[in-house]
Every structure is written in C-alpha cells, then in structure tokens.
Amino acid sequence: MTAEIRNWVHIGSLEDIPRQGARCVKSGDMTVAVFRTATDDVFALEDRCPHKNGPLSQGIVHDGCVTCPLHNWVIALETGAAQGADEGRTLAFPVRLENSRIYIDLSYSHEAV
Amino acid sequence: MTRQKLVVVGAGMASGRMLEHLFETAPDVYDVTLFGAEPRGNYNRIMLSPVLAGEKSFDQIVTHDADWYAGHGVDCRFGETVIAIDRENKTVVTGKGETPYDRLVVATGSAPFVIPIAGKDLPGVRAFRDLDDVEAMVAAAGRPNAKAVVIGGGLLGLEAAAALRLRGMEVVVLHLMGHLMERQLDPAAGFLLQKDLEGRGIRVHCEAQTKAILGEDRAEAVLLDDGTVYPADLVVMAVGIRPEVRIATDSGIHVERGIIVDDRMQSSDPDILAIGECVEHNKMCYGLVAPLYDMAKVAANTLAGKEAAFRPVETATQLKVTGVTLYSAGDFADGEDREEIILRDAAAGVYKRLVLKENRILGAVLYGETSDGGWFFDLLKKGTDVSDMRETLIFGQAFQGGAPLDPTAAVAALPDDAEICGCNGICKGTIVSAISEKGLSNLDGVRAHTKASGSCGTCTGLVEQLLQVTLGESYNPAAVTPMCGCTHLGHSDVRRLIKSKQLKSIPAVMQELEWTSSGGCAKCRPALNYYLVSDWPDEYADDYQSRFINERVHANIQKDGTYSVVPRMWGGMTSSKELRAIADVVDKFDIPAVKCTGGQRIDMLGIRKEDLPAVWADLGKAGFVSGQAYAKGLRTVKTCVGTDWCRFGTQDSTGLGIRIERFMWGSWTPAKVKMAVSGCPRNCSEATCKDVGVICVDSGFEIHFAGAAGLDIKGTEVLGHVGSEDEALEHIVALVQMYREQGHYLERIYKWAKRIGHDEVRRQIMEDADRRKAYYDRFVHSQKFAQVDPWSERVSGKDKHEFKPMADLTREAAE
Ligand code: SRM
Ligand SMILES: Cc1cc2nc3c(=O)[nH]c(=O)nc-3n(C[C@H](O)[C@H](O)[C@H](O)COP(=O)(O)OP(=O)(O)OC[C@H]3O[C@@H](n4cnc5c(N)ncnc54)[C@H](O)[C@@H]3O)c2cc1C
Ligand code: SF4
Ligand code: FES
Numbered sequence: 001m002t003a004e005i006r007n008w009v010h011i012g013s014l015e016d017i018p019r020q021g022a023r024c025v026k027s028g029d030m031t032v033a034v035f036r037t038a039t040d041d042v043f044a045l046e047d048r049c050p051h052k053n054g055p056l057s058q059g060i061v062h063d064g065c066v067t068c069p070l071h072n073w074v075i076a077l078e079t080g081a082a083q084g085a086d087e088g089r090t091l092a093f094p095v096r097l098e099n100s101r102i103y104i105d106l107s108y109s110h111e112a113v
Numbered sequence: 114m115t116r117q118k119l120v121v122v123g124a125g126m127a128s129g130r131m132l133e134h135l136f137e138t139a140p141d142v143y144d145v146t147l148f149g150a151e152p153r154g155n156y157n158r159i160m161l162s163p164v165l166a167g168e169k170s171f172d173q174i175v176t177h178d179a180d181w182y183a184g185h186g187v188d189c190r191f192g193e194t195v196i197a198i199d200r201e202n203k204t205v206v207t208g209k210g211e212t213p214y215d216r217l218v219v220a221t222g223s224a225p226f227v228i229p230i231a232g233k234d235l236p237g238v239r240a241f242r243d244l245d246d247v248e249a250m251v252a253a254a255g256r257p258n259a260k261a262v263v264i265g266g267g268l269l270g271l272e273a274a275a276a277l278r279l280r281g282m283e284v285v286v287l288h289l290m291g292h293l294m295e296r297q298l299d300p301a302a303g304f305l306l307q308k309d310l311e312g313r314g315i316r317v318h319c320e321a322q323t324k325a326i327l328g329e330d331r332a333e334a335v336l337l338d339d340g341t342v343y344p345a346d347l348v349v350m351a352v353g354i355r356p357e358v359r360i361a362t363d364s365g366i367h368v369e370r371g372i373i374v375d376d377r378m379q380s381s382d383p384d385i386l387a388i389g390e391c392v393e394h395n396k397m398c399y400g401l402v403a404p405l406y407d408m409a410k411v412a413a414n415t416l417a418g419k420e421a422a423f424r425p426v427e428t429a430t431q432l433k434v435t436g437v438t439l440y441s442a443g444d445f446a447d448g449e450d451r452e453e454i455i456l457r458d459a460a461a462g463v464y465k466r467l468v469l470k471e472n473r474i475l476g477a478v479l480y481g482e483t484s485d486g487g488w489f490f491d492l493l494k495k496g497t498d499v500s501d502m503r504e505t506l507i508f509g510q511a512f513q514g515g516a517p518l519d520p521t522a523a524v525a526a527l528p529d530d531a532e533i534c535g536c537n538g539i540c541k542g543t544i545v546s547a548i549s550e551k552g553l554s555n556l557d558g559v560r561a562h563t564k565a566s567g568s569c570g571t572c573t574g575l576v577e578q579l580l581q582v583t584l585g586e587s588y589n590p591a592a593v594t595p596m597c598g599c600t601h602l603g604h605s606d607v608r609r610l611i612k613s614k615q616l617k618s619i620p621a622v623m624q625e626l627e628w629t630s631s632g633g634c635a636k637c638r639p640a641l642n643y644y645l646v647s648d649w650p651d652e653y654a655d656d657y658q659s660r661f662i663n664e665r666v667h668a669n670i671q672k673d674g675t676y677s678v679v680p681r682m683w684g685g686m687t688s689s690k691e692l693r694a695i696a697d698v699v700d701k702f703d704i705p706a707v708k709c710t711g712g713q714r715i716d717m718l719g720i721r722k723e724d725l726p727a728v729w730a731d732l733g734k735a736g737f738v739s740g741q742a743y744a745k746g747l748r749t750v751k752t753c754v755g756t757d758w759c760r761f762g763t764q765d766s767t768g769l770g771i772r773i774e775r776f777m778w779g780s781w782t783p784a785k786v787k788m789a790v791s792g793c794p795r796n797c798s799e800a801t802c803k804d805v806g807v808i809c810v811d812s813g814f815e816i817h818f819a820g821a822a823g824l825d826i827k828g829t830e831v832l833g834h835v836g837s838e839d840e841a842l843e844h845i846v847a848l849v850q851m852y853r854e855q856g857h858y859l860e861r862i863y864k865w866a867k868r869i870g871h872d873e874v875r876r877q878i879m880e881d882a883d884r885r886k887a888y889y890d891r892f893v894h895s896q897k898f899a900q901v902d903p904w905s906e907r908v909s910g911k912d913k914h915e916f917k918p919m920a921d922l923t924r925e926a927a928e
C-alpha cells in the first residue's frame with residue numbers, strides 16, 4: 001500500500017453538539033453519529049449498533065462510551081467495540097478538532113486497520 | 114461399557130435431588146428417562162406458597178431447566194403419566210407405550226386427600242399441590258369481591274389462606290380441630306396464630322365439620338354440620354395427603370401406607386427403588402423435604418453401587434407466611450413424665466414452650482421470636498442433657514454461659530454439625546468451609562455452592578450471620594444493593610442524601626457522594642436526574658443528556674429508528690374534530706401505521722425523526738398535547754362511560770378520570786403511572802390492575818393502588834373510601850406525591866408500596882390529614898414547572914439540534 005491518504009472533511013463546530021450528546025452526519029446511505037463527551041472529546045461512529053442496528057446517536061453518552069437506545073449495549077466511542085460480554089463492532093472514523101472546528105475522515109475506518 | 118436404563122417416575126422434589134447426586138457420583142452409568150405427570154420439570158414445590166401470594170414467579174422456583182436435563186442427557190417425558198409397571202418384562206407403561214428399564218425409581222409423591230362430601234367434584238374446588246392448582250386459585254382470586262373457603266387449618270391450608278388474602282380475596286379457614294395447626298402447635302400458640310391471621314382479615318372457624326359444598330354448575334358455598342353457610346367462589350381442600358402408591362400396589366410390590374423400603378431405599382423388588390412422600394420406612398411416612406432429600410442421596414448411592422443407609426430424622430417446621438414467625442419441632446403432647454417450660458410476653462407477641470423429659474428436650478414451639486429454633490432443635494436431636502441451663506434455657510442460647518451473646522456470637526458458638534438449613538440438611542461446618550474454600554462473599558454465593566437457604570429461605574438470617582462470623586469485617590450483612598457500579602450507595606441513601614445535603618445538580622451529587630466514575634453511567638444518570646427533578650422542581654435544570662432517548666425527544670423510538678407519537682385523549686374521550694386532525698396528519702406525513710393503544714388513545718407509528726416537530730405542530734393546532742406515552746410519568750387515565758350513559762354507573766367516572774388526567778399530566782414519577790376510573794364494581798376500565806384505580810360506588814369512591822398488569826400481574830390493594838370527587842382527587846394526588854418522593858427510579862408503585870408496606874401508605878394518606886395535605890401541596894407546586902407541553906416547546910424551537918442532521922456530506926463525498 002502507498003502512503004496513507006487522508007480525506008478530512010469539515011462537518012461543523014463543537015458547539016453544535018450538546019455535551020454528552022451526539023449529532024448525525026449523512027453521507028449517502030450511511031449515517032454517522034458524532035459524539036461529544038463530558039471532557040469535550042469528539043468521536044465518530046457509524047450510526048448502527050452492532051447488535052440490531054440501533055441508532056447509537058440516540059443513546060446516552062458516558063465514560064467514553066455510548067449506551068444503545070434499543071437494548072442497552074455499551075459501545076466504546078474510540079474503537080466502536082461492544083463492551084462487557086457483548087461482542088461486535090461498529091465502524092469508527094478518525095476525527096480531528098482544530099480550534100473547535102470538527103473534521104472527520106470517512107475514507108478510513110479504524111476497523112479496516 | 115453400555116449404560117443401564119434408569120427410569121424415574123415422578124419429576125418432583127425428591128427425584129430432582131436424587132438425579133443431581135447421581136450425576137455427581139456416577140455420571141456415566143445410566144441413561145435416564147424421567148416421567149412426570151405434570152406438564153413441566155422439577156421445581157421447588159414448597160415455594161408454591163409465595164407464588165400463590167404473588168411474592169415470587171414460577172420461573173424463580175424452577176430447580177432444573179431444559180439446559181440441565183439436556184446437559185445430562187435426561188430423556189424428559191413431562192405430561193406423561195405412568196399407568197403401570199410390568200415387572201415381568203421390566204417396562205413401565207404410559208398412554209403412549211412401553212419403556213424398558215434396568216432399574217426403576219418410584220418418586221410419585223403424594224395425592225391430596227379429598228373429603229368425601231357432596232359437591233367435592235364441582236369446578237371451583239381445588240387442592241393445593243401443584244402449579245395447576247395455584248393458577249386456578251390465582252384466576253379465582255381475580256374476580257371482583259371473590260371469596261374463598263379453605264378447608265384445613267394446617268401448614269398448607271394456612272399458607273393458602275394467607276396468600277389468597279394477599280391477593281385480595283375474602284378468606285375463611287375451616288378447621289376441624291379446636292385450634293390451628295394442632296399437629297405442630299399447642300393450643301396457646303394456636304390461639305396466637307389465629308389472632309395474628311384474624312388481624313390480617315382472615316376469618317378462622319375451628320371445630321368446623323364440613324357437610325357439603327353447595328352449588329349448581331360450580332362451587333358457590335360451603336355448608337357446615339351446624340348449619341352455617343359460607344359463600345365461596347373457591348374452595349381449597351387442604352386436609353392432608355396420602356402417599357401416591359397406585360402403580361406400586363398394582364404391580365404387586367409390598368405396600369402398606371406407603372411403598373415399603375429398606376435402609377437403601379430398595380422396595381421388595383430389588384430392581385425398584387422408591388423415594389419421597391410415597392415411601393414408608395420403618396413405619397414412618399414423611400411429608401417434609403428434609404428427610405426426602407436424605408432419601409434422595411441414599412438412593413443415588415444405592416444406584417451407584419455404593420453403601421448408604423437412610424436414618425429416620427426429627428423434622429422441624431416453619432410456616433411460610435410473610436410476617437408470621439413460627440417454629441415447631443419434635444413432640445409436645447402432655448404426659449405424666451414430662452415437664453414444660455413456658456415463656457409468654459404478651460406485649461411483644463412472643464410465646465415459647467419447651468417440653469422436657471428427663472432433662473432432655475422433646476419438643477419446642479416458638480411463636481413471634483424464633484431465632485433460637487435451630488439451637489433448641491440441635492439440643493433435641495442430640496439428646497443433650499440440659500440440667501445445667503434449665504433456669505435460663507427458655508431465654509435461648511444468648512443467655513447461656515453468663516453474659517448474653519449477640520446473635521452473631523450465638524451462631525459462632527454453634528458446633529460444626531449444627532443444622533442451619535433444615536430443608537436441605539446443611540450444617541454449619543459445610544457452609545463455613547464453602548465460604549472459606551470457595552472464597553464466597555455473599556448469600557447468593559452460599560446458595561449456589563451449598564443450597565443452604567435456597568429452598569424456603571427461613572434460615573437466611575442464620576446464613577448471613579455465618580458469613581459475618583467467617584468473613585468478619587469484610588462482610589456487611591446490611592449492605593444494600595448499590596445503584597450501579599459508580600457508587601456503593603443504594604437508591605434510598607442517595608435520595609436521602611440529596612435532600613439532607615441539599616444537592617442540586619448531577620455533578621454535585623457525584624462530587625459529594627464520591628462517585629467512583631467520572632461522569633456516571635446510563636444507569637445512575639437517569640435516576641439522579643429524576644431525583645433532582647422531583648426534589649427541587651423549581652431550582653433544578655433538567656439534564657436532557659441524562660434522559661433516555663424517548664424522554665429526550667418526547668416520542669417512542671421504534672426498532673427501525675423511527676418514532677411513534679401518541680397524543681393525549683383525556684380520559685379516552687375524543688371527537689370528530691380530533692379524529693379528523695389525526696387523519697390529516699397521517700395523510701400529510703405518510704404515516705405508515707395508526708393503532709388504538711391499550712390505553713384508550715391513538716398511536717401513529719413509523720414517523721421519521723426529522724418530521725416530528727412538524728407533526729406536533731399540526732397536532733398542536735387541533736388542541737393536542739403530548740400523551741407522554743414514553744415517560745416515567747403519568748401515562749393514561751382510562752375511564753368507562755359512567756353515569757353519562759351506562760345504566761349501572763354510580764358516579765361520573767369519565768368526568769373524574771378527565772379531571773385527574775388534566776390535573777396530573779406532565780408530572781415525572783419514578784416509573785410510569787397508569788390510572789383508571791370505573792363507574793361501578795363491574796370495573797370496565799380495569800381499575801383494579803392499575804397503579805392507582807378508582808371504583809365508583811353509590812356512597813362515593815373506593816380508591817385502589819399498587820396493581821400491576823405488565824411483567825407481573827397483581828390486583829390492587831384498597832387504599833380507602835372517600836365521599837366526594839374533591840376528596841378522591843386529593844387522596845390520589847397525595848399518594849402519587851408520596852411515591853414521587855420515596856420511590857426508587859424504575860420502581861413501579863406496586864413494588865414501592867410493597868417495600869414500605871401497604872399499611873404505611875394507608876396510614877399516611879388516609880389517616881394523617883395534615884400529611885396528606887402537605888403531599889398534595891408539594892405536588893401542586895411541582896406541577897407549576899412540569900405542566901408544559903413538551904411538543905409545543907419543540908415546535909417553537911427548543912432542542913432544534915435533536916431533529917436535524919449536523920451536516921450532509923452526500924454531495925461532497927460524491928465529488
Ligand atoms: C402502544 C402500547 C401497545 C399498544 O399498541 O396498545 C404499548 C407500547 C409499548 N409498551 Fe406498553 N404499551 C401499551 C400499553 C401497555 C399496557 C396496558 C395499559 O396501560 O393499560 C401495559 C400493562 C399495564 C402496566 O403497565 O402495568 C403495558 C406494559 C408495558 C411494560 C411492562 C411494565 C411493567 O412494569 O411491568 C413495558 C416495559 C417497561 O415499561 O419497561 C412496556 C413498554 C412498552 C414500550 C414503550 C416498549 C419500548 O420500550 O419501546 C412500547 C412502545 C411502543 C411504541 O413506540 O408505541 N409496556 N403497556 C400501549 C400504549 C398505551 C398508551 O396509550 O400509552
Ligand atoms: C404448597 C406446599 C408447601 C409446602 N411447604 C413445605 C415446607 O415449607 N417445608 C417442607 O419441608 N415441605 C413442604 N411441602 C411438602 C413438600 O413439597 C413435599 O414433601 C415434597 O414435594 C415431596 O417430594 P416428592 O418428590 O416426594 O413428591 P412431589 O414433589 O410431589 O413429586 C411427585 C411428582 O410425581 C408426579 N407423579 C405422581 N404420580 C405419577 C405417575 N404415575 N406418573 C408420572 N408422574 C407422577 C407428580 O405429578 C409430582 O409432580 C409443601 C408442599 C406444598 C404442596
Ligand atoms: S407487548 Fe408492548 S413492549 Fe412488547 S412488543 Fe408489544 S408493544 Fe412492544
Ligand atoms: S440494537 Fe443496540 S443494543 Fe440492540
């Protein structure tokens with residue numbers, strides 16, 4: 001493989017997302033959930049729970065994780081991996097925060113690494 | 114080696130235990146086929162009483178599930194009764210055919226005794242033996258004003274009576290003898306018990322000779338010899354049992370009262386063993402599980418080819434009626450050569466009696482205070498000479514050897530072979546070594562490893578004390594279940610501390626109460642948010658990020674990520690205008706499904722999140738507000754047509770329902786609250802299974818509470834009777850406010866009321882007018898901040914970010 005190619009896209013600013021909340025970004029058929037934690041870190045996951053496709057953007061954000069609104073699976077925001085006894089993983093995308101402007105790279109998911 | 118064929122007849126308590134031992138001692142010797150007349154596997158029969166009382170569910174008392182049978186390769190033939198044993202060909206016969214055996218175990222238990230009187234076969238007459246009986250009784254209890262007559266005032270009859278009373282039935286107990294439980298209790302203790310039961314609203318009639326059960330198509334009443342008639346929708350016969358030996362008798366093996374077995378549990382046919390209540394050993398038949406479990410162990414050893422012998426044992430009994438403590442063991446008939454020691458403490462409701470012969474305990478009856486039961490029983494079984502402690506014996510173990518001991522020290526002083534769990538025959542040594550060897554730290558662990566306190570549960574306190582003795586400081590028996598992994602505090606403590614420390618935000622709670630996680634979790638945050646909303650209605654700013662999605666966006670999320678919308682229809686009333694507005698919204702937004710809910714209103718399902726504000730705007734124009742079908746808050750108030758239309762209506766039930774709903778909508782509660790008002794006791798709005806229900810009667814309003822009809826089914830309790838609509842409203846509001854202030858998050862009213870006691874609720878709401886008024890006023894105050902329609906708020910722009918995406922990259926990605 002050649003050098004890493006990055007495709008950062010600006011999607012909005014930190015203030016657009018409530019603390020411990022999430023907003024959605026549409027991209028074709030895919031919806032991406034962008035989360036903001038209590039400590040103002042930002043993460044992006046595909047908005048589909050590995051369990052039964054629940055919209056993770058609608059869950060409760062806590063401790064670097066989100067609890068799915070449908071059946072309470074807990075998904076790590078950084079990796080997209082289900083926590084505890086549950087198994088599964090959702091796509092996680094790299095995010096960059098520059099002076100509260102949020103950039104996301106959809107061409108590249110952590111899962112692929 | 115080819116396995117032998119073991120056939121077991123009867124899937125009851127004895128056979129379940131025997132199979133466990135057998136698979137432990139000789140896992141690969143037999144292929145087991147298990148026949149059971151009941152259409153289900155082994156369960157803990159003695160816990161049918163709490164199931165009948167609604168304190169446990171059937172699932173909680175199943176001892177062996179499908180996985181267990183499958184794991185041990187047991188061929189389960191439940192619902193298949195064995196009708197004959199063909200000893201010549203070594204097969205058992207059922208309606209479906211024959212099954213060969215090499216060894217056979219008969220564990221058919223016993224059959225309830227039915228007194229041969231007219232009417233005994235009428236529908237509505239039941240025994241109390243298996244789950245089918247329990248289900249039939251529960252169904253009978255569900256009828257309005259249902260009445261039960263229990264024939265038999267022994268252990269079984271009284272457990273049935275107390276349970277049926279808890280289910281709201283009017284209950285009469287008929288007992289042939291002069292006092293209750295005469296086989297276990299002396300007259301004085303029998304009298305105390307009778308008073309106790311009467312205090313719970315159970316009527317007791319001793320020396321009652323039942324003559325007939327009256328009724329045409331089903332039981333309607335019970336007639337006594339002296340002419341007394343008790344009306345009855347349900348008649349429970351609990352007059353005794355007899356060993357179920359029919360197939361054994363027919364096959365020609367030796368049967369007297371029960372199937373005769375030797376010390377190894379072998380019948381007169383060496384290939385056939387028998388265990389359980391169907392057995393007679395040494396002229397004794399048993400009706401309690403402890404000796405049956407011993408038999409089970411012996412039989413397993415015999416089958417495994419090991420030496421073992423059954424020894425007759427003394428049995429002790431306890432009555433499993435919540436709130437009644439009673440213990441009896443041994444023999445306490447009067448006799449020339451016997452002495453007795455009695456202790457009475459009328460104020461404390463305590464009665465204790467010991468029967469001695471030649472300085473050894475023969476029998477013990479304890480009522481009201483039973484913690485020394487195990488100690489007396491131990492002295493009894495060992496035949497210990499008690500001359501040295503005669504003076505203080507009756508005061509219990511704590512008073513022996515000088516200074517009084519605390520209960521834990523008393524348990525510490527017990528010898529290793531003292532029996533702690535009578536049901537399972539587990540002694541102290543076994544429990545203590547399990548705790549230390551397996552590193553157990555709590556009750557569940559001890560139950561899992563030793564079975565102690567896992568059957569009837571009355572020895573739970575002793576087991577906890579043993580944990581205390583063995584683990585010392587590191588065990589805290591009073592430990593409450595923490596709210597979640599972020600704190601060691603339970604819900605009650607957190608609620609108390611929020612008030613006393615004046616904590617008014619989630620971070621303040623987490624800081625002051627030393628939360629161990631940085632920002633809480635999805636369990637504690639919604640709970641804390643509710644407690645703060647409820648306790649500081651005018652000061653706390655609701656934290657929407659700590660609410661579950663439904664409450665955050667005021668609609669119900671569906672499995673495909675769309676939402677459903679349920680507007681209020683006050684008291685279930687609607688109009689052509691409202692219906693037209695709904696029809697228009699459905700067309701305009703292409704809503705895929707419209708449904709009448711179970712709550713007397715209309716649900717529109719499958720709405721895209723982005724469309725929600727526009728849907729609400731249109732509904733709002735027609736006068737609709739949110740139905741809060743998603744909220745831990747007031748849901749619906751169902752009504753019936755009442756005096757407006759119905760020929761039986763006694764009050765304006767529709768009007769009262771609408772009034773309550775308009776008064777209380779918008780309030781947040783620990784869990785959802787559903788109500789109903791029925792215009793007469795026919796109860797068409799199903800008020801008697803709601804969190805709060807009202808039954809209108811000619812003289813006013815009967816207020817009910819603490820019903821459930823979801824995961825659990827439970828009829829309501831009566832709160833009390835009031836004369837006017839205004840009073841009804843005040844009482845209901847006060848009740849709900851009391852619950853709002855005390856309930857644990859997600860705890861429905863019926864669970865809360867059970868935790869704090871129904872009588873306590875009645876006392877505070879019905880009897881204490883000042884307190885009721887104060888609750889009422891606090892509710893009214895909080896409504897000032899809560900009664901805001903969340904839909905119209907969002908239509909005017911609140912939380913806009915929730916309803917539209919932050920960006921759409923579709924175009925950019927394509928470029
Ligand atoms: C729509 C409705 C079914 C229907 O089509 O009729 C319904 C739908 C749901 N019920 Fe229900 N329940 C509905 C009446 C009932 C009733 C009947 C009643 O209210 O008279 C009961 C039994 C009564 C009771 O609550 O005791 C009922 C007992 C439950 C339970 C069990 C609650 C319990 O504590 O035992 C749940 C689960 C829960 O709340 O945790 C539940 C949960 C749900 C949820 C919210 C499941 C969920 O978490 O997503 C469903 C939402 C579907 C949706 O989006 O609309 N639903 N649910 C009814 C709405 C009534 C309304 O107008 O508001
Ligand atoms: C409500 C209740 C409360 C009780 N409380 C206590 C208590 O607190 N403490 C205590 O020690 N004891 C208590 N007991 C007694 C205890 O439950 C019994 O002693 C125990 O269940 C007997 O076990 P068993 O295996 O002999 O018979 P069972 O548990 O009755 O099992 C026998 C099984 O065999 C089945 N069967 C019968 N004939 C056939 C056939 N021909 N073919 C196939 N299957 C057949 C029956 O349907 C039954 O399921 C209570 C009993 C009841 C009913
Ligand atoms: S019973 Fe209630 S919770 Fe269950 S599927 Fe139906 S609507 Fe959903
Ligand atoms: S879909 Fe997320 S937990 Fe089931």
